[in-house]
Structures are given as structure tokens and as C-alpha cells.
Amino acid sequence: MKQYLDLMRHIRDCGVSKEDRTGTGTRSVFGYQMRFDLAEGFPLVTTKKVHLKSIIHELLWFIRGDTNIRYLVQNGVNIWNDWPFQSWLNQTGQADDFPMYTPLWREQMKVFVERIKEDEEFASSYGDLGPVYGHQWRNFEGVDQLAQVVEDIKANPDSRRLLVSAWNPKDLPVMVKSGLPPCHSLFQFYVTEGRLSCQLYQRSADVFLGVPFNIASYALLTMMVAQVTGLKPGDFVHTFGDAHLYSNHLEQVEEQLGRQPFPLPTMAINPDVSDLFAFRFEDFELQGYQAHPHISAPVAV
Template sequence: MATGEQAYLDLCRTVLETGSKKEDRTNTGTLSVFGHQMRFDLSQGFPLLTTKRVPFRLIASELLWFIKGDTNIQYLLKYNNNIWNEWAFKQWVESEAYSGPDMTDFGNRSQTDAQFHELYSIEMEKFKEKIVNDDAFAEKYGNLGSVYGQQWRAWKTSQGETIDQLKQVIESIKVNPDSRRHMVTAWNPEDVPSNMALPPCHTMFQFYVAEGKLSCQLYQRSGDVFLGVPFNIASYALLTHLIAHECNLEVGEFIHTLGDAHIYSNHIEQVNTQLNRTPMNFPTLKLNQSITSIFDFEMEDMEIVNYESHSAIKAPVAV
């Protein structure tokens, strides 16, 4: 089985060469394979892809957002992180309070209609400004519902209480490292149909301790191979580093198991561009050693060192 960046590039080739054509909820269309696994040895470098530039600050700020249990994009926008904007914006433009231009199917229309794209960009900027500066507006339209942060930190029970899964799993790793129950799940069947802007794609993860090293395996039900999966790889690698740091362990492997791994039809050209590039060495991650709890880390406490990559490759987000 391929490791390092080659594992990701092989996934891209597998989907392009063997994927089945499938329709999807965004009406974009995909090539898709079912069931794929990649392994990354975290002791050999931090898996931030080099065949295209991947912005670490976006990955880190999103992960801190999850760790804090936050579900409102206001926090992300204050760090100039726009990766969840479209889902909140969709809620806003579909609400009765919205009275601006018709934004139906804005994700696809903004890619094919230059005049509409300009209109959409104006409306999105106005929306973002209101989210950042108007707390009441942000509370109503910036909240994405019971997405990752809430499920990780405040899972609802049938008794009306909450479970802090992330805190519990860290404590479990410390006191009973050989346990086979170091698990966190974001897939809550009660919340999926009605209380989430986007049902969780990375649905559950498990930690494993052996020989003083912490490994993590993620099960991801649905993976946007070009745009999403590179972020997921780096995000869970970072989470593994942070928890290993708190638990006084070294890092082991990140194992990424995918259910429906797909490339959107409007990403195929970009994927081929990436596959024609030569990978470089992975960078390293530097953490502030004075921080002892994962819940105390801030952006300035994490740094990527010696990151060299090819240029970024842009592609539209399917919403």
C-alpha cells in the first residue's frame, strides 16, 4: 500500500481510472469509488500536500473551531477562514428575511455566468460583514446547527444531558491507553435529517496507542477527493499531534478510510494538472511546548516549518 503523498495521488488516479459515474445532491456529477484506505506515517513529516499549495491556517483554524465546540462561522470569518461560508449563506438566501437578488443554485451559476458571479460576490461580502459585525444576525444565520463541534463536545443524550466526547477520549488515552474504545463520532442519526447544514462527512475516528505512539483512524463516509480530502488528511494529522502532545506520546500513523471517494466532474481538469506535478518532501509541525492542554491551543501556538509546494489550484465548491 502506498504511503506519503503517493497514497493520495494513487487515490486520485484510482477514481479517475475506475470510478463510476454518479449523480449527486449538488447536480454536479461525480466519478466515484467505494472503499479506499490511505496511511500516513506522521513521524516522517506532516501530511500537507505539496503537489498543490494547501493553506495550513485554514485547516488549523477550522480544527480549533471544532475543538472549541463552536458551530457558528463568525469565529472562522474573524480568522479570514471562508471554507464554511456557502452553507451558512445558503440558509440566509433561502430564508424569508432575505430580499436580495435571486441566489438559487448560486454554486453552479457563479461558475458559468460572469454577471451572476459578480452579483453573488457582492451579496456574499455583505453577508460576511454582517456575520462578523452583527452578533444577533450571526446567531441566527451563521450557525450551522449540530455539526462537528457540537457532536464532539456536547453530544445530546436522551436524558437531556450532553457528553464531551473529545475530553473523554483524551482522558481515556491517558488512563487506559490499551483500550479499544478511544472513539469519537459525529454521526448523530437524530440530528442528520433536520438539524445540520451539512451532515458530517468525516463521521467517526478512533485512536490507538502502541509502543508510546498515538495513531488515529478516520472513517469518512463521503470524500471530495480534490478539495476536501487534502484538508481532512491535514486536519486529523494535526488533531493526532495535539492529542499526542497532551498525552505525552509520540505520533504514529494517520489512517484515512473512505466510503464514497469522488471527484466532481468540474474538478477533473484540476486533478490531472495535479497528477502531472512531482511531489516534494512533507513539512514538519512545530507546537508550542508550553501548552499542556489541547483546549488551550490558539493559532499562534502551531507552525508549519519548511513547507515547499507547487502553486494552488482553484476549483468550485459543490454546495
């Protein structure tokens, strides 16, 4: 994963200081690209341990068109909790009682998550992120983009229109209320010599926390779509708009940059699955993953 470490170094050395929506502050660059040949291994960061279970469940959640965190938290995935939790605090007048990231805030988060798990009505009211990724992939103004792109790859692999967009200006005001406008906003497939490649355009990228998830998620999606369309995985190309390191992640970045990467693992996918919407968590097995210990850092909300 030299490409990822090079991106962090580039931002550290060449980025500019910018303020941001969260008030945290960032070091930022505009415009950057990485490329991963999926034949060389599964691009999961090895200089810190990455929680693959969260990545797989999140991707399956997107694919099924779900936007409520209930499925995620019931499967032990907590990566989306901060936004609906903070929205709930704001809506119910509790935000001043539970300042963000304090011990009290974290304890109240546990209460919120348990209610999401156990109370379907509460989850329906406060667990939904709005019409974010899964909704746009499967129901963009009535269009199931994901199902359509799979059929288009099969029918016309040379097409230059094999795109899926999560950026729907009409729905942005609704997304902002309880979540975020899509950061990984558009992806395009490309077929050549029996190989399927995918390029993602990510308008905004939290490089330390989010990007390792994004790389693995879209690499896995590429492999899944390749399998159900009878192709071999090609390249995953990751293109960025604003790629940034938050100011409260810089010490963690230095720690990670001081580590040597291990060889890439491989991802085994159940070969019997031929329908993109039939994949389950049990259909994936990561093999040979060796990684340095996890490095924690706060999410900027």
C-alpha cells in the first residue's frame, strides 16, 4: 500500500491549511490519483489494522439500498453512528448536555445505539441518514442505477456510460440534516481484454480515517461486479477532489508513516454467487492479512 502512504506524505509535505465544516481544520490538497491492480492482491491497508467486517457490511448495506444504521449496528458496525447520534442530540435539545467526544457523550452514544438496535420505531425516527449512497445507487429519481450498470456491462462492455452517481442535488438538503452529502460521489466501470476496472471520484476525503475503507470497499465492489458479469478484476482507480488530513490526526499520521507495509492479502469470493444482490457476508474470506496494530483517531462530525 505504498500508494496510500505516498498520498499521506504528499498532503503532509505539500498541502495547505484550510478551515472546514467541522471546525477542526485540515491540511489539504486538491486533485490526486491512485491506481491499484487488483491482480496483485486486495488493497487493504497493512500499516494499521483495518476493520474489514465494517467494510463488507457497509458495502452490502449500500448495495441493498438501505440508509438506516439499524442493519449496521445489529451487525456490530458503528462507523456511521456519529452523525445520526449528534443529529438526535440536536433535535431533542440534548446537545449542550453532552459535548462532543466527552466521556458523557460516548456513554450517551451507547444508549442511543442500543435503542437503535432494539426499538424499530426509534430507529425509524432517528437512525436514518436520509437518501444517501444506497438510496441513490438503487433509486435515483426512480432509476436503479446499480442494477442497470450491471446489465449494461453485460450487454455493451465497450460503453463509456457505465456510471453510477450518488450526487443528487435535489436530495442534498435532506442528506445534510442527518448525515453527509456523498463524499464518494461517482464511479465508472471500464472493460478491456476481459478485465473490469472501476474509477471512483471522491469529492472529499478524510485520508487517515476514511480512505482505507473507501479503497477496500470499491476494490471489493469491482471484484463482485466482475464476478457477476463474467469478467476478471482489473484496476481500481481512486481520484480525489479535496484530499485532507485533519489537524487532530497529524500525530497518528506520523506514527503510521513510520511503519513498513506488509505484503497485500487476497480476497476469496464465493464463486457460486452470480447475482450482485445475492451476496452475503459469509461469501467473503480475506486470506493472508498481516497488519500493524490499529491507530485510533476521532471522527470530525
